[in-house]
Amino acid sequence: MADSKRQPKFRRRAEARPDEVLDAALDLFIEKGFAATRVADIAARAGLSKGAVYLYFESKEAVLEALVRRALAPIAEQMSLLSHAEDAHPRAAIEMLLRLIAGRAMDPKVAAVPKIIMAEVGNFPALAKLYRRQVLDMAMPVVTGLIERGVKMGVFRPVDPEFTLRSVIGPVIAHVLLHQIFGIGEGLDAHLDRFIDNHIDVLMNGLAASGGSANG
Amino acid sequence: MADSKRQPKFRRRAEARPDEVLDAALDLFIEKGFAATRVADIAARAGLSKGAVYLYFESKEAVLEALVRRALAPIAEQMSLLSHAEDAHPRAAIEMLLRLIAGRAMDPKVAAVPKIIMAEVGNFPALAKLYRRQVLDMAMPVVTGLIERGVKMGVFRPVDPEFTLRSVIGPVIAHVLLHQIFGIGEGLDAHLDRFIDNHIDVLMNGLAASGGSANG
DNA sequence: CGTTAATAACTAACCGGTCATTTATTTACA
């Protein structure tokens, strides 16, 4: 009151606002889900008023879509990286790929997006299509191609690439789900590398002991 | 009005109502998620009025919890089956287990429950605990035990059972997710057996060609 | 000062949950 330095009660920062809103929305969608998050909450966390959110986004749904788009962009970049990896030895490429995916997927901010999509796919089928087109349709062919090439080169046994894709990424998904959703293997956080080691070991060499009767 | 046969506008069927409500709720939660489903919708699909739903359930949330409980009951039975399987050869037991899980998990009604849990875990942490206690804490030790025994018997190579669990079930989860959420491998529906065959082949024998340098 | 970012108060609609009332079914009894 006696203070002469009246700092303004808000700043005009049109450039930075949209990203800040998306940051806040991501946090809240992770915490409470899309439906349970109020636009007012997003605004509050982003440090502006609810009305201001509507200066930058058409609707609450539009916030979600923008959020997903923004999260997907870097993944598209990763994919171009993976395309380079095609030159490498299939085994080494898959190993690199798995470590890359696992490392990123264990970051809650990254894991959250597929989780939100799974949760909201019923309400917004467009989200599933977006994710499928921007991520899956780019990533999956890279992996199946890698497997296919490995088979042709004779470094992999003759397996079905489409099916085997699931054997490559599935364990990582399982690991992330158990951890993120159910809090299982909490202490294993630091042991992510060891999990990947184990996964690659099993994936490449199989479970069966070499001496045993292993064929189906 | 001219009709002499006045069929009643409702029937008293207190026995059947709760299950019918849960059936309807499951359908709708699958379609639209928990938050987006109105109690009136549930009632309409179950063929009674909204008020009647509250004769049988305390709240909308109580409907969800009852739904999960009902879905979990048969799984607990399955687990006792699995306990029997421990007597069998670890390899055969795992194979049987995988075919069992995959067959059930591809049924949308069954797959829906974990999906709903994943979606609503933010709002209702109790659900995750329920699922963890009633399913995971029962199922996971069976599998890790199986792996452990296989290692001790020498039919499996020395792997970490906790980590390898993820290699066993992960591919099935991936398959179900790709199919249920993103509609990938739609035509592969009939090929579930072939997917499991491929998974077991890779799981047991590994990807690496026998001649190659496969060790990490 | 004029433009525009931002606010704060507002509206309208929706939806979970309640309850007074109606209808179906069962029971008591002549």
Add this chain to the structure above:
DNA sequence: TGTAAATAAATGACCGGTTAGTTATTAACG
């Protein structure tokens, strides 16, 4: 067995709280 009283099941209108989206107004700042 026929009928009326009793009970249980079900309805549907309603209430109150919540919240997405709007708008009149104000404040920042070049």
